[in-house]
Amino acid sequence: MTGHTAISAEEAADRLAIRELVDAYAFCADTRDAEGQKALFTDETRFLVYMAGEGSEATDDLRGRESLTPVFENLNTYEVTMHFNGQSTVALDDDRAAGETYCLAHHVSSDDGERKLMIAAIRYQDTFVKTDGTWRFAERRLYVRWTETRTLG
Secondary structure, eight states, X not given: OOOOOOOOHHHHHHHHHHHHHHHHHHHHHHTTOHHHHHTTEEEEEEEEEETTOTTSOOSEEEESXXXXXXXXXXXXXXXXXXXXXXXXXXXXXXXXXXXXXXXEEEEEEEETTEEEEEEEEEEEEEEEEEETTEEEEEEEEEEEEEEEEXXXX
Protein backbone atom coordinates (compact mmCIF):
# COMPACT_ATOMS: atom_id res chain seq x y z
CA MET A 1 0.00 0.00 0.00
CA THR A 2 1.32 3.42 -0.89
CA GLY A 3 1.34 6.29 1.51
CA HIS A 4 -0.76 9.39 1.06
CA THR A 5 0.56 12.80 1.93
CA ALA A 6 -1.51 15.67 3.18
CA ILE A 7 -2.31 18.46 0.72
CA SER A 8 -2.87 22.14 1.35
CA ALA A 9 -6.30 23.73 1.30
CA GLU A 10 -5.29 25.62 -1.87
CA GLU A 11 -4.26 22.41 -3.64
CA ALA A 12 -7.50 20.74 -2.57
CA ALA A 13 -9.47 23.71 -3.93
CA ASP A 14 -7.56 23.58 -7.24
CA ARG A 15 -8.12 19.83 -7.58
CA LEU A 16 -11.84 20.24 -6.90
CA ALA A 17 -12.11 23.13 -9.37
CA ILE A 18 -10.43 21.05 -12.08
CA ARG A 19 -12.75 18.10 -11.44
CA GLU A 20 -15.73 20.46 -11.60
CA LEU A 21 -14.38 21.77 -14.93
CA VAL A 22 -14.16 18.23 -16.33
CA ASP A 23 -17.67 17.44 -15.09
CA ALA A 24 -19.03 20.74 -16.44
CA TYR A 25 -17.77 19.74 -19.90
CA ALA A 26 -19.84 16.53 -19.74
CA PHE A 27 -22.88 18.36 -18.32
CA CYS A 28 -22.78 20.98 -21.08
CA ALA A 29 -22.50 18.24 -23.69
CA ASP A 30 -25.55 16.42 -22.31
CA THR A 31 -27.64 19.59 -22.00
CA ARG A 32 -26.56 20.84 -25.45
CA ASP A 33 -25.03 24.01 -24.05
CA ALA A 34 -22.40 24.60 -26.74
CA GLU A 35 -21.71 28.17 -25.59
CA GLY A 36 -21.23 27.04 -21.99
CA GLN A 37 -19.01 24.20 -23.15
CA LYS A 38 -16.84 26.56 -25.22
CA ALA A 39 -16.49 28.91 -22.23
CA LEU A 40 -14.62 26.13 -20.40
CA PHE A 41 -11.69 26.57 -22.82
CA THR A 42 -9.08 29.30 -23.20
CA ASP A 43 -9.35 31.59 -26.22
CA GLU A 44 -6.31 29.97 -27.83
CA THR A 45 -7.22 26.41 -26.89
CA ARG A 46 -6.31 23.31 -28.86
CA PHE A 47 -8.71 20.35 -29.13
CA LEU A 48 -7.56 17.12 -30.76
CA VAL A 49 -9.66 14.03 -31.48
CA TYR A 50 -8.22 10.59 -32.13
CA MET A 51 -11.08 8.41 -33.36
CA ALA A 52 -8.73 5.42 -33.84
CA GLY A 53 -7.21 5.84 -30.38
CA GLU A 54 -3.69 6.37 -29.17
CA GLY A 55 -0.90 6.00 -31.68
CA SER A 56 -3.12 7.15 -34.54
CA GLU A 57 -3.23 10.46 -36.38
CA ALA A 58 -5.63 13.09 -35.06
CA THR A 59 -8.90 13.11 -37.00
CA ASP A 60 -9.56 16.66 -35.77
CA ASP A 61 -7.04 19.31 -34.71
CA LEU A 62 -8.96 22.42 -33.75
CA ARG A 63 -7.36 25.66 -32.61
CA GLY A 64 -9.12 28.48 -30.84
CA ARG A 65 -12.31 28.48 -28.81
CA GLU A 66 -14.58 29.41 -31.71
CA SER A 67 -13.37 26.44 -33.76
CA LEU A 68 -15.13 24.19 -31.23
CA THR A 69 -18.63 25.35 -32.23
CA PRO A 70 -19.32 22.70 -34.92
CA VAL A 71 -17.96 19.89 -32.73
CA PHE A 72 -20.23 20.72 -29.82
CA GLU A 73 -23.23 21.52 -32.01
CA ASN A 74 -22.83 18.10 -33.67
CA LEU A 75 -24.21 16.60 -30.45
CA ASN A 76 -27.61 17.86 -31.64
CA THR A 77 -27.65 14.96 -34.11
CA TYR A 78 -28.37 12.65 -31.16
CA GLU A 79 -31.70 12.35 -29.35
CA VAL A 80 -29.95 12.22 -26.01
CA THR A 81 -26.45 11.70 -24.62
CA MET A 82 -25.13 10.76 -21.20
CA HIS A 83 -21.47 11.11 -20.28
CA PHE A 84 -20.16 9.32 -17.19
CA ASN A 85 -16.76 10.51 -16.01
CA GLY A 86 -14.70 7.92 -14.18
CA GLN A 87 -11.28 7.97 -12.60
CA SER A 88 -9.06 10.96 -13.14
CA THR A 89 -5.60 12.16 -12.22
CA VAL A 90 -4.22 15.67 -11.93
CA ALA A 91 -0.66 16.91 -11.53
CA LEU A 92 -0.55 20.55 -10.42
CA ASP A 93 2.27 22.97 -11.24
CA ASP A 94 1.32 26.43 -9.96
CA ASP A 95 -1.25 27.85 -12.40
CA ARG A 96 -0.89 24.94 -14.85
CA ALA A 97 -1.92 21.33 -14.52
CA ALA A 98 -2.02 18.14 -16.54
CA GLY A 99 -4.60 15.41 -16.14
CA GLU A 100 -6.34 12.36 -17.52
CA THR A 101 -9.98 11.38 -17.25
CA TYR A 102 -11.80 8.27 -18.38
CA CYS A 103 -15.35 8.63 -19.69
CA LEU A 104 -18.12 6.41 -21.02
CA ALA A 105 -20.16 8.47 -23.46
CA HIS A 106 -23.63 7.17 -24.40
CA HIS A 107 -25.29 8.49 -27.58
CA VAL A 108 -28.87 7.60 -28.59
CA SER A 109 -30.05 8.10 -32.16
CA SER A 110 -32.78 6.84 -34.47
CA ASP A 111 -32.25 5.39 -37.92
CA ASP A 112 -35.30 4.42 -40.00
CA GLY A 113 -37.43 4.15 -36.86
CA GLU A 114 -34.89 2.00 -35.02
CA ARG A 115 -33.30 3.47 -31.89
CA LYS A 116 -29.61 2.80 -31.44
CA LEU A 117 -27.19 3.32 -28.57
CA MET A 118 -23.55 4.02 -29.30
CA ILE A 119 -21.22 3.83 -26.32
CA ALA A 120 -17.73 5.28 -26.64
CA ALA A 121 -14.98 4.60 -24.13
CA ILE A 122 -12.95 7.80 -24.05
CA ARG A 123 -9.67 8.78 -22.45
CA TYR A 124 -9.05 12.51 -22.19
CA GLN A 125 -5.57 13.95 -21.74
CA ASP A 126 -5.81 17.56 -20.63
CA THR A 127 -3.67 20.59 -20.02
CA PHE A 128 -5.31 23.14 -17.73
CA VAL A 129 -4.44 26.76 -16.97
CA LYS A 130 -5.64 29.00 -14.18
CA THR A 131 -6.20 32.64 -15.11
CA ASP A 132 -7.92 35.21 -12.95
CA GLY A 133 -8.67 32.45 -10.43
CA THR A 134 -10.49 30.22 -12.94
CA TRP A 135 -9.29 26.89 -14.34
CA ARG A 136 -9.88 26.24 -18.06
CA PHE A 137 -8.83 23.72 -20.68
CA ALA A 138 -5.75 24.92 -22.58
CA GLU A 139 -5.61 21.67 -24.53
CA ARG A 140 -7.86 18.63 -24.62
CA ARG A 141 -6.97 15.38 -26.39
CA LEU A 142 -9.86 12.96 -26.84
CA TYR A 143 -8.84 9.35 -27.50
CA VAL A 144 -11.58 6.89 -28.44
CA ARG A 145 -10.56 3.56 -26.91
CA TRP A 146 -13.49 1.58 -28.37
CA THR A 147 -17.11 1.96 -29.40
CA GLU A 148 -20.09 -0.34 -29.30
CA THR A 149 -23.43 0.17 -31.04
CA ARG A 150 -26.56 -1.74 -30.12
CA THR A 151 -30.26 -1.59 -30.85
CA LEU A 152 -32.50 -0.28 -28.09
CA GLY A 153 -35.78 -2.03 -27.38
